[in-house]
Amino acid sequence: MVFKTATEQLIVLKNVSKSYQQPNGQQIVILENINLELRPGEIVALLGPSGSGKSTLMRIVAGLIPPSQGEVIYHNRPLVGLNPGVAIVFQSFALYPWLTVLENVELGLKAKGEAPDSRRQKALRMIDIIGLDGFENAYPKELSGGMRQRVGFARALAVEPELLCMDEPFSALDVLTAENLRFELLDLWLERRIPTQAILIVTHGIEEAVIMADRIIVLGRNPGRIRADLPVTLPHYRDRKHPTFQALVDRVYTIITNPELEKIELTTTTSVEPATPPAKYQSLPSVRTGSIAGLLELLEDRQEKDLYRLAQELQLEVDDILPIVEAAKLMDFVELAEGDISLKPVGQEFINGGIDERKQIMRSQLLANIRLVQQIYRLLEAKNNQRIPEELVLDILESHFSPEEAERQLKTVVDWGRYAEIYGYDEPSGQIFLEQVVVSH
Numbered sequence: 001m002v003f004k005t006a007t008e009q010l011i012v013l014k015n016v017s018k019s020y021q022q023p024n025g026q027q028i029v030i031l032e033n034i035n036l037e038l039r040p041g042e043i044v045a046l047l048g049p050s051g052s053g054k055s056t057l058m059r060i061v062a063g064l065i066p067p068s069q070g071e072v073i074y075h076n077r078p079l080v081g082l083n084p085g086v087a088i089v090f091q092s093f094a095l096y097p098w099l100t101v102l103e104n105v106e107l108g109l110k111a112k113g114e115a116p117d118s119r120r121q122k123a124l125r126m127i128d129i130i131g132l133d134g135f136e137n138a139y140p141k142e143l144s145g146g147m148r149q150r151v152g153f154a155r156a157l158a159v160e161p162e163l164l165c166m167d168e169p170f171s172a173l174d175v176l177t178a179e180n181l182r183f184e185l186l187d188l189w190l191e192r193r194i195p196t197q198a199i200l201i202v203t204h205g206i207e208e209a210v211i212m213a214d215r216i217i218v219l220g221r222n223p224g225r226i227r228a229d230l231p232v233t234l235p236h237y238r239d240r241k242h243p244t245f246q247a248l249v250d251r252v253y254t255i256i257t258n259p260e261l262e263k264i265e266l267t268t269t270t271s272v273e274p275a276t277p278p279a280k281y282q283s284l285p286s287v288r289t290g291s292i293a294g295l296l297e298l299l300e301d302r303q304e305k306d307l308y309r310l311a312q313e314l315q316l317e318v319d320d321i322l323p324i325v326e327a328a329k330l331m332d333f334v335e336l337a338e339g340d341i342s343l344k345p346v347g348q349e350f351i352n353g354g355i356d357e358r359k360q361i362m363r364s365q366l367l368a369n370i371r372l373v374q375q376i377y378r379l380l381e382a383k384n385n386q387r388i389p390e391e392l393v394l395d396i397l398e399s400h401f402s403p404e405e406a407e408r409q410l411k412t413v414v415d416w417g418r419y420a421e422i423y424g425y426d427e428p429s430g431q432i433f434l435e436q437v438v439v440s441h
């Protein structure tokens with residue numbers, strides 16, 4: 001931690017929830033009962049699977065969107081409208097292509113009503129600090145991705161925000177550029193050369209979080225709520241190979257890959273009320289059956305059972321492998337314990353089977369474990385013509401998910417069921433129909 005005494009809270013979220021109204025009038029809960037304190041001197045990482053509401057939470061902190069319930073307290077007062085103490089760095093850089101680097105960096109200061117002379121001075125100073133010297137008059141298109149994101153950083157930092165929010169700031173960059181920029185930012189922060197008191201970073205990268213953060217907040221999905229609040233006390237600069245580093249990465253991995261585990265640990269002094277576990281609707285990761293088969297085959301071939309190291313070995317990002325692992329787990333093909341993944345006997349049977357056996361096994365696993373498949377199957381059986389319009393399934397889904405997510409869920413469940421020959425899908429009419437089961441003797 002950079003600041004020695006960090007008693008005052010910068011921003012406090014009290015019982016914050018966020019829901020959106022669906023086109024059909026139903027409410028969908030994105031974030032539920034979030035209690036969170038952001039204090040000076042901290043880098044806080046927000047981790048969680050896609051759709052867990054990380055960006056939504058960050059936007060609420062920034063005052064870009066209001067919470068549906070609860071409040072954001074900024075300097076001991078409820079926040080109304082934009083948070084004046086926050087600046088944001090976006091994944092997509094969000095630069096104006098028709099403005100030069102200097103003009104882009106000056107933008108935030110201009111919006112704050114700074115006089116032209118002082119804003120130029122401040123912008124030039126930040127351009128210098130952030131390593132953009134000599135590029136003041138360049139246009140974004142003339143810059144590499146890494147340099148463009150430097151402009152994003154300079155623009156955000158020029159306004160001297162108390163809290164710098166970053167929404168996956170390195171994920172659009174190549175691995176090396178991202179790593180360089182990450183450490184440069186860390187240098188500036190640790191040497192207190194940037195005028196910000198705290199940093200909130202939304203990320204998919206467990207390692208990124210462990211490298212940078214003083215605290216890691218893990219969000220769960222559907223609805224998003226805090227599942228863990230973990231301190232990272234390792235001194236900077238952290239060695240990825242250090243056993244404590246690896247142990248922490250493993251721990252976070254275990255938490256994320258075990259969504260059924262209840263709130264793991266709350267180490268902050270916040271009076272956080274334990275969230276009442278909501279009645280959860282199973283959320284299907286959007287992966288193809290072929291990927292699941294691929295993962296199972298890999299597990300048979302590889303010695304490595306540690307999920308994190310397996311991902312590393314395959315040069316995959318967390319976000320690439322987690323949905324596949326989650327799907328295999330939902331179908332009960334694999335077991336996960338302490339970050340280790342292993343094939344269950346039925347997973348082994350699946351791998352050993354030919355095409356037809358695999359379909360049969362998948363059919364049993366889907367009907368036994370996937371609630372939406374069960375619901376569709378029952379609906380189809382109940383109908384005389386054994387057909388239902390996809391809208392019916394979408395209506396069920398839209399009570400639990402946003403319209404886009406509902407579409408994604410529908411596509412996934414249709415793909416899975418078609419593969420397993422439980423039901424078919426008639427493209428032109430958008431109808432799902434029961435497959436006739438051929439009983440072989």
Ligand SMILES: Nc1ncnc2c1ncn2[C@@H]1O[C@H](COP(=O)(O)OP(=O)(O)OP(=O)(O)O)[C@@H](O)[C@H]1O
Binds near residue numbers: 050051054056057
């Ligand atoms: N304006 C909106 N109206 C309806 N639903 C929304 C709106 N904004 C976000 N959502 C939904 O809220 C959920 C959470 O979105 P959010 O972008 O905060 O998640 P995230 O954890 O940042 O995801 P990712 O890692 O994929 O960026 C998603 O299912 C998204 O579709």
